[in-house]
Amino acid sequence: MTKPTNGRHTVAIGKNPERSREHNRRVVLDIVRRHGSLGRAHIAKLTQLTAQAVANIVDELVDDCFLMEVGRLRSGRGQPPIQFAVNPEGGVTVGVEIAADHMVTVALDLAGQLRAKSVISLADTTPANILSVFASELEHVANLARTRLLGIGVVMPGPFEVDGMTSVGPTTLSGWAGIDAAKALGEACGRTVIVENDATAAAVGERLFGAGLAISNFCMVYFGAGIGLGIIQDGTPYRGAFGNAGEIGHVTVVPKGRPCPSCGQFGCLEGYASVYVLREKLLAHGVSGTTVADLEKLHGSGHPVVEEWMDEAVIHLGPMIAMLENILDPQTIVLGGALPDAIIDDIIGLMGSLPTSVASRRQRDIPRVIRGKTGQLTAALGAASLPLFDMVTPKLETSPTASQISI
Numbered sequence: 001m002t003k004p005t006n007g008r009h010t011v012a013i014g015k016n017p018e019r020s021r022e023h024n025r026r027v028v029l030d031i032v033r034r035h036g037s038l039g040r041a042h043i044a045k046l047t048q049l050t051a052q053a054v055a056n057i058v059d060e061l062v063d064d065c066f067l068m069e070v071g072r073l074r075s076g077r078g079q080p081p082i083q084f085a086v087n088p089e090g091g092v093t094v095g096v097e098i099a100a101d102h103m104v105t106v107a108l109d110l111a112g113q114l115r116a117k118s119v120i121s122l123a124d125t126t127p128a129n130i131l132s133v134f135a136s137e138l139e140h141v142a143n144l145a146r147t148r149l150l151g152i153g154v155v156m157p158g159p160f161e162v163d164g165m166t167s168v169g170p171t172t173l174s175g176w177a178g179i180d181a182a183k184a185l186g187e188a189c190g191r192t193v194i195v196e197n198d199a200t201a202a203a204v205g206e207r208l209f210g211a212g213l214a215i216s217n218f219c220m221v222y223f224g225a226g227i228g229l230g231i232i233q234d235g236t237p238y239r240g241a242f243g244n245a246g247e248i249g250h251v252t253v254v255p256k257g258r259p260c261p262s263c264g265q266f267g268c269l270e271g272y273a274s275v276y277v278l279r280e281k282l283l284a285h286g287v288s289g290t291t292v293a294d295l296e297k298l299h300g301s302g303h304p305v306v307e308e309w310m311d312e313a314v315i316h317l318g319p320m321i322a323m324l325e326n327i328l329d330p331q332t333i334v335l336g337g338a339l340p341d342a343i344i345d346d347i348i349g350l351m352g353s354l355p356t357s358v359a360s361r362r363q364r365d366i367p368r369v370i371r372g373k374t375g376q377l378t379a380a381l382g383a384a385s386l387p388l389f390d391m392v393t394p395k396l397e398t399s400p401t402a403s404q405i406s407i
């Protein structure tokens with residue numbers, strides 16, 4: 001078996017012919033996806049497979065609706081070669097974000113296009129309720145997409161399996177402590193489900209569809225109900241040994257400060273800069289109903305509680321940004337998640353001149369902090385791309401985990 005090294009995987013050809021065949025299919029599908037369209041001879045040259053092998057694999061992939069013919073490319077003398085491209089009708093992967101108060105479900109086709117989406121509020125996050133809502137939302141969105149379902153990715157707020165920090169508190173999902181989420185969700189829908197931390201999936205979503213398209217090293221500060229960090233290193237998510245890397249919400253920013261709503265420690269970042277705290281403050285002023293759309297209206301009308309929360313949040317986010325830069329040296333830090341664009345833009349503006357860090361350079365192509373481009377769908381898009389890239393990325397692992405998915 002090939003072991004991932006430093007978050008990347010090496011590819012080796014196994015002796016098992018079935019595995020080699022599967023591997024070669026992934027290689028061909030991946031090379032066509034990356035190039036848009038290619039002819040057989042070109043595929044053979046790029047993959048170093050024999051012309052006969054490529055012809056067989058391409059025929060098979062066309063029969064299976066993963067590839068399609070897209071005409072002939074005029075070049076030089078003789079019959080122009082037939083070009084092949086990924087078939088968007090070949091199927092969809094569904095991504096589901098299960099957050100503390102809502103569920104977002106999206107379907108992406110093989111070309112990475114959004115085919116269907118659904119956003120619903122959640123009042124009850126207990127496993128019994130979530131599992132039944134998950135199964136019906138999955139069916140609903142898969143039906144809307146009107147093509148076969150190829151895989152399912154789910155994101156949930158972390159951290160996972162940490163004593164005293166697991167699924168407790170209002171920024172995580174109550175009642176999920178000790179439950180194997182992937183297994184329970186898989187049983188609820190009768191299929192394999194890949195589960196990932198929401199901030200990591202959001203970063204994958206930005207890498208594939210948003211601000212990270214042209215950037216291979218970045219961090220994403222993700223505003224769920226709490227605050228998480230997704231890390232993309234050399235185009236690949238960095239997850240840590242237990243999938244909990246980037247749990248910045250529970251970094252102490254004020255020693256002996258406010259009690260943390262989730263972990264019971266004092267002075268955590270989540271106690272100052274999270275959407276949960278913003279909602280609590282609004283509730284204390286008699287404002288309930290705080291969806292992203294509600295927050296956008298409140299912010300637009302200059303609501304003093306929103307202004308006050310932003311002023312306090314940036315005091316703690318600025319040094320956190322500089323610390324992340326000093327530790328990880330990213331090209332940029334992306335802010336995104338369950339906040340309206342206008343609030344994120346204001347936060348970036350209010351942070352003003354950030355503390356000096358290794359990222360302080362006069363010649364910068366990208367600002368130190370930018371807003372994400374995929375908005376509220378980012379985590380769900382990232383979730384949908386987990387099985388998508390698992391499917392097209394060459395690898396020989398028999399039991400893939402999210403850490404082996406190269407993007």
Ligand SMILES: [Zn+2]
Binds near residue numbers: 249262265268
């Ligand atoms: Zn905490």
